[in-house]
Amino acid sequence: MSDVTIFAPSPALTVTIEDHEAGPDIHVHAGGQGVWQARMMRRLGASVTLCCVLTGEIGRVVRDLLENEGFTVAAVERSGRGASYVHDRRGGERLPVAETAGDAIGRHELDELYGIALREGLDSGLVSLSGPDGDGTLPADTYRRLAADLREGGARVVVDLSGERLLAALEGGVDVLKVSDEELRDDELLDGDEPEAVLEAMARLRARGAGAVVVTRASEPLLLLDAEGAVEISPPRLEAADTRGAGDSLTAGLCAGLALGESLRDAVTLGAAAGALNVTRHGLGTGETGTIERLREAVRARTLSRGDGAATPHLSPGDLAALASDTNPTERDDR
Template sequence: MKPIVTLTINPTIDLATTVAEVTPEHKLRCEPERRDPGGGGLNAARVIRELGGESLALYPRGGSTGDLLEQLLEQKGLRRWPIVISGHTRENFTVAEKKSGREFRFVMPGPTLSEKEWQACLESLSTVAADADYIVASGSLAPGVPVDFYARVARVARKQNARLVLDTSGEPLRAALEEGVFFAKPNRKEFRDMMGTQVDDPAALAAAARSFLEQGRAELLVVSKGADGALLTTREGQFSATPPPVETHSSVGAGDSFVGGMTFGLASGLSPQEAFRWGIASGTAALLSAGTDLCRRADVERLLTQVQPVRLA
């Protein structure tokens, strides 16, 4: 397997901690925190490596928090290609409330990238993906990055004959789909907003997904439905799968784990249906990990036997 190139244009340091109860005004005494490198592409790269694949992570980083991000990625053993920027890498944090079991997730906007900085990311992508079969572009855009950035990434992928896996939302997703991607993974709400139609009914969702693929903007489409699983649509058919029941410790990174798991499967030569199983198992396995940790291979392999996609009529 060739290294899977991942692009994270707005990486973060994910901090997670636990408190007894979230209340206003009072000091909230936290338990010991954990820090992990985060952002869609970096999370996917971590999962690909955990599952036994090779990844090469491309991302901007800056300031003292950028130095910490570099240390954390070194500890994870990831191959990487950082682009130094003038701003400070952002930090997001998640607080788990023991009393209720709820998670509170606080997401920062990130540093503003100059045109020179985001252009450097595109130019570096052309270099690092010169021999890549797959590029995973995932996550929100940093301030200052144009809304058509992922569309530009799609053009780079096409020029390099690489398959682009895209996981984002809103206008950046729409703009990229106009260029065409290999594999897109919106959630149900994002897909509904993109298609401008109701998709809450399973039959309506399946019909809308088939209509989307007929437009030629992607070869594979996965619409995630949270606890209800996901719908895979290919030119050969549609498959629905539900996740095995597990005790959820944290939902942070579950979607990114799905992307990393399914891309790992595709890059390993599996059919889309079999790779879909790896995605479901990886996303579900992430729920078993605390805080900002992601899936573990042993959990993925155990859950994989419980994932059986159903072909729709």
């Protein structure tokens, strides 16, 4: 039994071409949101089971790559086209050469995958629901049903989703929702860039089914809203080599902390440190554990408002004003 189960419906085979003094340097890995999360979780000491559909010859290669990294793979195997991409990064930026989301997951395969994810998730007690690259890979309602059934069975559910999948998971109910402010604006769930507008949107998400909400804001401090109130969390700012995957590393660090027995407010500081380190690297979901722990010492948490310990905490005009400016904030190290 693993510490964390990740619902990663359609992992991808990734091929990246790098520049090298001796010629092109070609890297082949398993990838996709759930895999990047799993990679960071394992580095932070949490064991992981990946629940997925593996398709065709690409799926066979992906299984070998995942198992060689030390993950437990609980998969449905089928024929067809698997998700994959080839990126050329020799010029410093990612240039897509070829990309495919692969074939959609059929009804019978989805039923089997659902049963596997439910079994493994209830065994581990902590589940991260991640999304596929393709919008048409599986119905969004899968996330509603799976979140509801997992929580009914006593498992904690963390989601890092957007769009229809986010709304579906909220309807089922989740323990922690992680999302970016950009994704909220794209989904018309956030109107404006001001911190108070973000907190108001987070309160609405809690009212719709999230126990706690974490919102990342690019280079700005991230925000956490739970039943205890609102917290601003500031990771160290490091020079970025590649910002892709930073949010997944944050989610992974949060899950790893929860799996290891930390409170959510402690776990999110581990996630913030993992996300901060990931931007300095070209590999997604990577980073040395000792460095992450050192960076965690530099993460600062500041309490912005106090909740009532029940449902959505009330955010007074004074609370919102404290967030918008630095006047008389309540300082607290939440690590």
